Amino acid sequence: MSKKSILLLVFLLAVTSGLLIWQWEIYSENTKENLKHQMEQAVQHITIEATGKELKVTQTVTGLGKDKEYQILKPDHLFRWQCIDGYEENCKSFSQESHIFLADKGELRFTFVIPIQQQSAFLLTDWTTTIKNVDIKETTIDIVEKEKRDSTWVAGLPQTGYERLSLIDFYAFKGKGGTPSIYWDPNPFEKKTLSKSLAIYGNPLFVQSNSYQIPELMGGEEFIAIIYTDSVNPYTGQGIKIVSPSSQVEVIERELMNDYYFKKFLKLSKHEQWVIDLLTALTLETPPAHPKSEFMLAELSLYMTEKERKLFLQAVQKEEKLINFQMLNQMLGNSKGLETTFFSANQMEESEWTPLFFIDQRQLIVNDRITSIHIVHRKNQMLLPFVETMEAMGFQVKSDDDIFYVSNTKEQYTFFLNQPIFTHNGTDFGLLENPLYEEIAGVYITNKTLQTIFRVSIIEEQLSIVLKNDSQGK
Template identity: 30%
Template sequence: MLKKSVLLISFLIIISGLALFVQWIGYEKTSMASKEANVRQEINVEHNEAGLTVKHTFTRLEPGEPLEAIMPANALQASCRKEEGACSFRGQSIKIIPEGDTFSVTYSIKLPSFQTAVFLSDWSIKLKDAEAERTVLHFTEKQIRKGRWFSSLGPSQLKKLDLIDYYQFQGEGEPGVLYWQMPPLQPLFPEGKHAVYGQADSQLDRQQLTLIEEGIKEKTVVLLTDQHPPYVSDRLILARDDDQLFELAESFIQEKVVEDYRFEEGEDWLGYLITSYKLGRPAGSEKVKMMYGSLNKQLTDQEKEEWQQALLRLTDKTVTAERLDQALSAVKGLDTDFFVENKLENHPFQSLVFYDNRPITVNGSETELRAVAEGEQLFFPFTETLQALGYEVKELTDGKTLLVKREYNTYRFYLDQNRFILNEERYGLYEHALRSYNGRLYISQQWLQKIFLVAVQNEKNINVQELNL
């Protein structure tokens, strides 16, 4: 009997626990649904002598589900309709409990005296625990019928009637800002992904607009105006002139690069190099600009095109300095450590150097040497190559002279004078016989052969072989 009672109690505990768990899951789902609720909004605004009169209507609400929002800082005479539910105000906060799926809040906003332009950023209610899926804004202008209103919801439909101007704006998300300007703006490019307004004589570079289009998702209004400082949102851009559009294009493309590419931690600044190629001009820090310039200088036109295509294909994996070097090496057909050597943004710039990828042997022995390939010429690391040939290489205290010795031969190379001395006999050097790449000295193949009497065979491997004279 006792055993049956224990089993029964255990069974009841399990059932109760399951019931509580199911209730908790339901509560969590309800809570998450509340937080992720997508509300639609219809806003009616009238501009009259007193300022703005606003009726902000929320739709697709959950009956009885609280909704919290923030009122504009300068909102006056805020009220709700009791037949639609309950609302309470505390400072700028408002809590709404709708009885149905619709709830309206009305208020007024006193505007500053109108000059030649007005920019309103804090005029509408902003949701706290939900997102505005879509907003329709009806704007009635009764007070000042000169000039024109614009909204960051995007392009407007405008009707000029006998007594009022009527605008309708609509788009995804919050209503954003309102902008009014007295000096007339003409539609310059009303079609396409941009609706561009400016003075009739505005000079506009279409390439900048094309680049900006890559970073926007909806049709955007672009205003070329000197009446207000620059402003950028998803669907409204205020710019003074082409120069500011030039800067905006850079920021839009960089945002798109950040969105499309994943970079190794600490190397995300290299994204500006991709931005530079999308723009067709250097962008970002001085180091990025130097890297971009080096690549343009050392790649042929065909290689530039292949390199740009290689960059566009790097969106599938994390971009690292090593991957960039691999992609560049594949395009050039030569090895490089350019990005690895430059991956620390605040470290000094290292020049672009391409290395012949064939192994090098010296007198038949394998080495770790790499020859720099520049055009049709090869340059060998000076110290390491001579050491592999059995020479002793020493830098003298002045830092501009190298002493090279083996058996009975002694060489002195004067690095700042294009000359050397062999056993007290003076010889001249061509200007580019010795070169420095990122602080490391190299000697050309021709002068390596002439001075140190070796033959260099460039076949499947590179073989440096002393001549038996």
């Protein structure tokens, strides 16, 4: 099998694999979206009363179906747990299964206690009751601190209020989504709001001396609170990111962007996660950490303008649906006004690196005849499949490894692959660049070289590209 045949086979396999993966991703995405729509929507209000050694929690979920039974799921570390209905009575159940309760008045209330260590900072995750097949679309949290008046409470939701009263400190948080992580520290922190969805907490002098370059991007619906502290180990929870005060801002920015983009994808295997590194590098304009994303970034930087790259990133950031590699193809192609398979062809980390090219879907008309030839754009050049284009122009083409013999009744040409020379009717000619390129899955000739050597005219129209062989028949 010749080298060109192998390249073509590899290209076709890459395209076919990309289509199969895309179809599976679309199926998975639709399944996930359908399941989400099947879930009931509800809101919850959580009140925490901090009494020193324990937290007394009341969690009220409203907007449920009236007189409908629900299965309750609760963590094992919740003590003195109770379920109370809308009539201030213990929840009723007509089921023999445990933790299935009736929502009188469309409401369920849970009360429980969480023991805490005296004087020690702590982070709460997975600390409330959940209801099966119910999606909490909004959460409000009120915290009443009675004893540790100089401490700090932080929730993974926007803080909507704080009031220091004569006997208590009162904190209020509210935001979209379910239960966030909660952090308490015995020390007073200062809060610095960078955007509606990004805030930092920590030592007052430290907080004021640190700033981030991405608050405008972190302006979506998901909130993140960055807490600088050594009281607990670094951790990323629901809406909270705990970092060491010695952490560099650049490192945290990269981690934030990685988390941001990771949540935008439907699903990523470990062999596909290089794309997160690429998007983060594009956004922060920093070098990528992964070899494959380094190659991808080099291709995008060389063959797309800064404006086109920004249009691509904006499309990714504004997309509300979960993203897959086929959608990245479409976003990248739209920024150029063409089509591409760049991302799906390079989807797997171990797959062969495929260069960036764009496919022009306009019809190629050669000497008034419509062809099935697709023009490719690469390196800001228009590339035409060499053999197919020559044959459409009325030439015969024969090849011997890297040598191509092109002829008609009047003219004979010889081309050498990847060499800046050719012969015309027995005369040798030199060029400033190679007339032929081995790209993607075959041998191509640029539109400029085609016009220079074969004296053709190329007219670009909205729906077609017209090529006329002015030397035909001469």
